Amino acid sequence: MKEYEAVIGMEVHVESKTNSKMFCSCINGKGLEDQPNINICPICTGHPGTLPVPNREALVKITRFGQALNCQISDYTWFERKSYFYPDLPKGYQITQYERPLCYEGNIEILTSKGPKYIRITRIHMEEDTGKLSHINGKTVVDYNRAGLPLMELVTEPDIRNAEEAKIFCEELQLILRYLDISDGDMDKGQMRCEVNISLREKGTEAFGTKVEIKNLNSFRVVEQAIEYEIIRQTEVISQGGEVVQETRGWDDSKSITFSQRKKENAHDYRYFVEPDIPPFETSAIITDAASITAELPIAKRKRFLDEYQLAIQQVEILVRNKALADYFEQTISELKAWIKADNKEFTPEETTKLIKLSANYILTELIKHYSEKGLSFDNSPISPENYAEFIKIVFSGEVSSTGAQTLLLQMIETGSDPSDIVESQGLKQVSDTNALQGIVDQVITENPKVVLDYQNGNENVLQFLIGQVMRYSKGSANPQIAKQILHDTITQNK
Numbered sequence: 491m492k493e494y495e496a497v498i499g500m501e502v503h504v505e506s507k508t509n510s511k512m513f514c515s516c517i518n519g520k521g522l523e524d525q526p527n528i529n530i531c532p533i534c535t536g537h538p539g540t541l542p543v544p545n546r547e548a549l550v551k552i553t554r555f556g557q558a559l560n561c562q563i564s565d566y567t568w569f570e571r572k573s574y575f576y577p578d579l580p581k582g583y584q585i586t587q588y589e590r591p592l593c594y595e596g597n598i599e600i601l602t603s604k605g606p607k608y609i610r611i612t613r614i615h616m617e618e619d620t621g622k623l624s625h626i627n628g629k630t631v632v633d634y635n636r637a638g639l640p641l642m643e644l645v646t647e648p649d650i651r652n653a654e655e656a657k658i659f660c661e662e663l664q665l666i667l668r669y670l671d672i673s674d675g676d677m678d679k680g681q682m683r684c685e686v687n688i689s690l691r692e693k694g695t696e697a698f699g700t701k702v703e704i705k706n707l708n709s710f711r712v713v714e715q716a717i718e719y720e721i722i723r724q725t726e727v728i729s730q731g732g733e734v735v736q737e738t739r740g741w742d743d744s745k746s747i748t749f750s751q752r753k754k755e756n757a758h759d760y761r762y763f764v765e766p767d768i769p770p771f772e773t774s775a776i777i778t779d780a781a782s783i784t785a786e787l788p789i790a791k792r793k794r795f796l797d798e799y800q801l802a803i804q805q806v807e808i809l810v811r812n813k814a815l816a817d818y819f820e821q822t823i824s825e826l827k828a829w830i831k832a833d834n835k836e837f838t839p840e841e842t843t844k845l846i847k848l849s850a851n852y853i854l855t856e857l858i859k860h861y862s863e864k865g866l867s868f869d870n871s872p873i874s875p876e877n878y879a880e881f882i883k884i885v886f887s888g889e890v891s892s893t894g895a896q897t898l899l900l901q902m903i904e905t906g907s908d909p910s911d912i913v914e915s916q917g918l919k920q921v922s923d924t925n926a927l928q929g930i931v932d933q934v935i936t937e938n939p940k941v942v943l944d945y946q947n948g949n950e951n952v953l954q955f956l957i958g959q960v961m962r963y964s965k966g967s968a969n970p971q972i973a974k975q976i977l978h979d980t981i982t983q984n985k
């Protein structure tokens with residue numbers, strides 16, 4: 491049987507986060523979804539005699555996006571009118587870029603399960619968004635609040651070969667947008683919208699097969715599922731001697747299938763021409779401004795975290811995917827490093843690594859869990875990085891037991907207080923003093939004669955129960971290792 495490979499290209503539209511719309515002063519912000527047609531003006535609704543003025547902030551942001559994706563930036567460019575009729579397009583044309591996109595010929599590195607891979611970026615151009623149609627009770631209504639929002643359109647070369655690569659590509663784009671504060675890229679809010687074009691060809695051949703476009707993929711999961719489905723569908727068509735039809739397909743989430751929306755007519759003639767109301771412009775000042783937006787990109791952060799902190803790759807991924815979390819972790823580490831330095835501690839590199847790993851572990855297991863349960867975020871953490879570093883020092887030095895650490899952390903989340911104060915006021919200090927523990931051990935032994943007898947008769951498993959009792963009586967402050975030793979010694983001596 492012949493083997494086929496998928497050839498996949500992507501088109502991604504992203505609304506950029508600016509103060510105002512692309513060509514007018516209507517705001518670009520939250521609340522637009524509340525009421526239809528309240529955030530509009532004669533310019534974005536295309537009244538005659540109005541003059542569009544390009545939004546410089548949007549141009550700087552798209553340029554920064556292009557720089558992050560290693561694109562060439564046009565030194566001179568202009569806008570065009572793309573003419574077509576659709577009710578969500580009030581002007582009867584869209585102002586976009588055609589001949590000379592602002593950004594072109596870039597690439598992005600993604601990390602797949604098979605290793606790193608580069609996806610080439612064909613172009614990223616600037617345009618304006620359309621309005622929104624809703625179909626309610628057999629009627630169609632239009633909302634122009636979205637019309638004229640700054641929209642970036644990114645097109646890749648057909649370098650993607652499977653669903654996993656496509657999903658990771660989209661996730662990485664979203665991360666870059668968020669790291670640079672160009673867009674929140676929320677797919678469920680339509681801030682980032684993905685389209686896939688996909689064809690199959692026999693493995694080892696160069697020529698492209700007939701491609702199918704899949705539109706309106708509104709989550710990473712759906713991008714992945716639609717591609718997986720389409721690869722199977724096209725493989726079946728071809729291996730049964732059929733031909734793939736050039737068409738646009740949609741995704742039916744309830745059935746998890748793609749379905750034909752429309753067969754490809756001849757290419758649209760959009761009658762592009764240079765937008766006469768906006769003069770062509772040079773971009774050198776925009777490029778300079780874009781370059782001054784500095785931020786470490788996710789790929790660099792990943793490499794640095796692996797290198798500098800020696801964490802597991804899965805841990806690094808969780809940190810990098812949430813910038814606030816990564817920043818929080820690093821602030822903690824710098825607190826801890828300052829502490830090591832200030833106290834002139836003679837830490838071996840191994841001990842320092844252990845301290846860093848301890849910080850990462852408590853964040854990635856405990857804090858993430860508690861925060862998500864309580865709807866808290868690391869942007870606005872009730873535990874400051876200073877207090878969290880303090881907590882790690884307390885755990886590291888064995889001042890509290892691991893049970894005590896859990897209690898302490900919860901108290902810190904509840905109160906936001908200094909962990910040392912909580913340890914003091916709640917009596918959480920781990921008791922390693924044998925004399926202090928002996929009293930509790932004696933009490934536990936007296937109260938559990940049957941269990942003690944079991945242990946004396948060789949059932950070692952019951953010791954854990956007795957340790958648990960000691961922990962309970964000591965309110966979690968006993969050092970379990972030492973408690974275990976005293977329990978064992980006391981019971982066997984009394985035998």
Ligand SMILES: [Zn+2]
Pocket residue numbers: 511514515516529530531532533534535638
């Ligand atoms: Zn407007």
